Amino acid sequence: MDFFREQEIARRNSRLLTLLFIIAVLVLILLTNVVIAGAFFFQDSTSAGTTQSLGGLLQGIDWQVFWTVGGGIALVIITVVLFNWLRFSQGGKTVAEALGGRAAVTATNDPFERRAQNIVQEIALAANMPVPPLYILDDERGVNAFAAGVRPADAVIGVTRGAMVQLTRDELQGVIAHEFSHILNGDMRLSIRLAAMLRGITFIGDIGSALLRGAAFSGHRNRGKSDNAAAGLAIGLSLFVIGLIGGLMAGLIKSAISKQKEYLADASAVQFTRNPDGIGDALKVIGGYTPGTLVHTARAEELSHLFFGQVKHRLWSLFATHPPLAKRIQRVDPAWDGQFIKRSTHHRHLEPNLAEEMGLNQAARAMAAAGIAAGIDYEPLLRASANHSATTWGEPLITRPPELGATVIDDANEPLGAMSLLLALLWHPQQDSKQMQCVCEANIRGLEGMVAQRGRELSGLAPELRLPLIELCLPALKTLSVEQYTAFKGLLLSFIRADEQIDLFEWCLFQLVRHYLDPEFMQVKPAKPLYKNLSIVPAELSIALGTLAYLGQHDTEDAFRKGSQVIGLALALPPSEQCDIQAFSRAIDRLANCYPLPKVTLLKAMAEIARHDGEICPRELTLLKAIAAVIDCPLPNRVLADITA
Numbered sequence: 001m002d003f004f005r006e007q008e009i010a011r012r013n014s015r016l017l018t019l020l021f022i023i024a025v026l027v028l029i030l031l032t033n034v035v036i037a038g039a040f041f042f043q044d045s046t047s048a049g050t051t052q053s054l055g056g057l058l059q060g061i062d063w064q065v066f067w068t069v070g071g072g073i074a075l076v077i078i079t080v081v082l083f084n085w086l087r088f089s090q091g092g093k094t095v096a097e098a099l100g101g102r103a104a105v106t107a108t109n110d111p112f113e114r115r116a117q118n119i120v121q122e123i124a125l126a127a128n129m130p131v132p133p134l135y136i137l138d139d140e141r142g143v144n145a146f147a148a149g150v151r152p153a154d155a156v157i158g159v160t161r162g163a164m165v166q167l168t169r170d171e172l173q174g175v176i177a178h179e180f181s182h183i184l185n186g187d188m189r190l191s192i193r194l195a196a197m198l199r200g201i202t203f204i205g206d207i208g209s210a211l212l213r214g215a216a217f218s219g220h221r222n223r224g225k226s227d228n229a230a231a232g233l234a235i236g237l238s239l240f241v242i243g244l245i246g247g248l249m250a251g252l253i254k255s256a257i258s259k260q261k262e263y264l265a266d267a268s269a270v271q272f273t274r275n276p277d278g279i280g281d282a283l284k285v286i287g288g289y290t291p292g293t294l295v296h297t298a299r300a301e302e303l304s305h306l307f308f309g310q311v312k313h314r315l316w317s318l319f320a321t322h323p324p325l326a327k328r329i330q331r332v333d334p335a336w337d338g339q340f341i342k343r344s345t346h347h348r349h350l351e352p353n354l355a356e357e358m359g360l361n362q363a364a365r366a367m368a369a370a371g372i373a374a375g376i377d378y379e380p381l382l383r384a385s386a387n388h389s390a391t392t393w394g395e396p397l398i399t400r401p402p403e404l405g406a407t408v409i410d411d412a413n414e415p416l417g418a419m420s421l422l423l424a425l426l427w428h429p430q431q432d433s434k435q436m437q438c439v440c441e442a443n444i445r446g447l448e449g450m451v452a453q454r455g456r457e458l459s460g461l462a463p464e465l466r467l468p469l470i471e472l473c474l475p476a477l478k479t480l481s482v483e484q485y486t487a488f489k490g491l492l493l494s495f496i497r498a499d500e501q502i503d504l505f506e507w508c509l510f511q512l513v514r515h516y517l518d519p520e521f522m523q524v525k526p527a528k529p530l531y532k533n534l535s536i537v538p539a540e541l542s543i544a545l546g547t548l549a550y551l552g553q554h555d556t557e558d559a560f561r562k563g564s565q566v567i568g569l570a571l572a573l574p575p576s577e578q579c580d581i582q583a584f585s586r587a588i589d590r591l592a593n594c595y596p597l598p599k600v601t602l603l604k605a606m607a608e609i610a611r612h613d614g615e616i617c618p619r620e621l622t623l624l625k626a627i628a629a630v631i632d633c634p635l636p637n638r639v640l641a642d643i644t645a
Contacts, residue, residue, distance in 0.1 A: 022197075031242050073204070081200035088192045091519070092149030092156030093133065095192070095306070099146070100297040101135030101158050106413055111352040112164040119173050120157050121472070123180050126272055129629075130474040130516045132157050132183070136164070142294040143167065143286050145308040147179040150192055151526070151632060153516045155183045163308075166289060166343050167282055169352070174269050174278030175308055181268030186596065187261050191306050199302065204242055258305040258321040266332055280333040281341060287325050288340030408469070411454070415480055418473035419488055420450035422513070423495055425466060426506060427455030434498040442491040463618035466505075467625060470512055477513075478520050485521045489513070502581050504551065505619070508626035515629045527592040527632065534567055534598045540587035542571045544602070544627075547579040548609045551620060559612035566605040592631040599633040 088095055093103075104117050117134050124131040132155045137144075140160035149155035157179050163172060182188060269279045286292055286309060293309025300311040304321045311321075322328075329336050411417025427435060432455075439448045461469070480488065492513065496506045518524050534541055549560040557573055564571040591602060606627065610620040 031245075076207075077200040077203065080203045081196045084196040084199045085193065088195060089150050091154035092147070092188075093135075093154070095148035095303065096135035096146075096156050096158050098299050099137065099158065099295075099303065100139065100299075101137050104134040104136055112161075115169060115352040116159050116164050116172065116176075119169070119176050123173065123177050123272060124471060125468045127180055127184060129180075129184070130471045130512075133475060133478070134159065137161060137295070137297065140295050140297065142291045142296075142311075143175075143282070143289060143309070144293045144295050144311065145175050145179050146303075146306040147182040147188060148192075148303075148306055149183070149188050151189070151519070152183050152629075153519050155188065160295065162289075162291060167285060170273075170275060170278040171282040171285060173273055174275065174280070174282050177269035177272040178265045178279060178308060180272060181265040182261065185261070185264060185268065187265075191303075194305060195303055202302075255321050259323045262322050262328065263331060266328055270332055276332045280329055280336070283325060283329045283332075284336075284339075284341040285343050287329075288342040408458075409472070411450075412469065412472040413476055415476050415484075416444075416446055416450065418476040419444070420447055420454050421458070421469060421473050422492065422509065423447075423451045424454035424458045425461075425469065426492075426495055426509065427451065427459070428499060429459070431499045435495050438491060438494040438498060441494075442487060444487065444491070464621075466618065467622045470509060474513070474516050477517055480521075482521045485517065489517075504547075504581065504584075504623055507581055507585060508622050511626045511630050529595045530593040531598065532595050534594065534601060535569055537590060537594070538569065538571060540590045541567070541569070541602070542574050543579055543583050543587040544591060545571065545605060545609060546574045546576075547584045548606050548620065548623065549573065550576050550579055551623065552610065552613060552617070555612070559609045562612060563605040563609040566608050567601055588627055588630050594631070596633065599631050602631070603628060603633060 104113055106117070108114055108117075113136060116136070120134050121131050129152060132147075132149075132152075135156055135158040137158060137160045141162040142160055143163045143166050144160045145163055146158040147155060148158065157176060159172075159176070163175060167175065182191075266279055270276045273279070293307070293311065295307065295311040300307070304311045307321075309322055309325075326338075408421065411421055423435075423439065436448065436452065439451050477485065477488070492510060496502055496510060531537055545560055545563045549556045549563065552559060560571070560573045591599070594602070603624065606624055607616070610616045610624060616624070
């Protein structure tokens with residue numbers, strides 16, 4: 001599958017369907033205006049004892065009133081849409097809580113919950129992105145999941161209790177990988193936008209319902225003076241019907257958008273896990289499981305397009321938000337015999353081993369997942385983690401004693417430990433006194449000793465594990481207060497500047513922290529799409545490509561030329577002194593204002609430069625992922641390799 005071709009087709013169709021959605025809203029506004037104007041017109045006619053034709057209606061309409069009412073209705077709809085957009089734009093956490101989800105407990109004794117958390121962690125590492133928070137819908141027996149958020153930085157993964165209990169580890173991994181693909185494909189922003197617009201349309205029906213109730217109550221109390229009540233009933237009923245029509249129109253458009261995204265997400269899940277049976281068997285289980293994918297929480301219908309599977313039964317497939325189950329299975333398993341996997345409603349599938357999920361084997365899986373990100377074959381490692389003690393699994397992946405793995409994973413899951421690990425990755429023996437002075441001045445209790453210890457331990461950490469470790473640490477830092485995060489961010493900058501210079505790894509680490517954590521604690525203004533073509537920013541493009549070309553151990557000029565060929569521009573390699581960290585940072589900040597497709601082209605070109613010598617080394621991969629984060633175009637490592645092959 002050509003990932004980017006499919007993604008671009010999906011984006012184009014989504015834009016078209018969004019335009020149709022807007023047109024539908026305008027049509028509904030027009031109908032609402034006509035109904036309201038007509039109701040008042042016929043009320044006046046009835047009072048005067050005359051009968052008017054439709055032509056008379058059109059001639060008698062007070063257009064000033066018409067446009068005033070129309071403007072009012074439009075303003076109400078726009079207000080509702082903006083309100084819901086702002087509410088949902090606060091991050092996936094807001095959406096998950098609106099659906100009745102609760103944040104997963106890190107130190108839980110529930111083996112199913114622990115397994116789900118480990119899988120989220122593993123897939124995040126495989127995708128080279130920070131681990132998103134996990135939310136659980138405890139009261140839902142249906143097998144379902146969702147991803148929510150506007151950007152990868154504020155994304156969350158939600159899973160129903162039914163999915164955790166009914167699915168095997170491989171099946172649940174396939175479902176969660178499917179949801180990760182929505183994050184990486186950029187589907188979430190469109191999904192939230194559609195949810196907000198849909199709420200604006202259905203709000204017309206809500207107004208109609210309120211008017212119907214009010215008019216009925218008024219008519220009951222004033223039986224002899226029912227003219228106003230009758231008019232209210234007529235207007236209310238008309239608005240209610242228009243709201244229903246609007247809901248149907250919106251449902252059709254939402255259905256078309258969602259179906260296309262689901263096929264792409266299923267295919268991407270196979271790419272993530274390298275196991276078509278995972279997502280395929282999960283879909284087969286859904287077909288043989290009585291509750292299926294049904295979700296009963298109050299807001300499920302409104303946000304149905306966010307879920308892995310259909311949340312409500314549909315009489316007509318035309319209104320379904322997801323493709324037919326059989327078609328999804330056949331796409332990932334062409335040899336499927338048509339038989340579903342039967343699971344009893346009351347059956348708890350083989351319960352995960354809590355000790356295995358929470359103990360040393362958890363660390364084995366986490367570090368094995370890190371191996372996925374580094375292109376290491378992880379399957380032998382997982383088999384080893386299930387059959388051997390902790391003294392055997394760590395050797396291929398880390399250069400320190402194996403017991404370090406479990407300790408590091410534990411530290412990464414709590415705030416103080418995560419802070420110490422990030423600082424330890426920046427620790428320089430030559431600058432030890434200056435850096436530790438910065439830590440001392442920050443006055444964060446317990447941090448100084450941990451940084452000193454971890455700095456020495458991580459000095460020999462394999463380069464390919466540095467980026468996964470950073471991404472493991474970021475979720476724990478989201479639990480800090482605003483004051484604590486501000487203090488840590490200041491400490492991080494001071495720590496970096498202790499030697500009075502900033503190298504590329506330091507830049508990468510700080511950018512990843514800033515990009516993924518700032519939105520959690522402050523209002524962040526996202527980059528605006530300004531440049532539709534990379535030819536508009538040739539100077540910044542040359543510096544970005546040149547910096548990566550100088551970083552590699554290859555023919556710099558030839559690597560730069562091949563990267564330029566990917567973009568289709570005749571660029572000149574700038575002198576190395578012009579590619580310093582300050583110029584590079586300014587260039588990336590400006591390139592972040594490109595439209596999505598030029599960003600993809602930029603990453604393709606940089607990947608081509610990085611693998612010019614036959615492989616993408618850990619330093620290059622870290623830089624690529626930091627750039628992808630800064631420009632809001634995150635990509636899994638395997639995709640970066642595939643597009644340049």
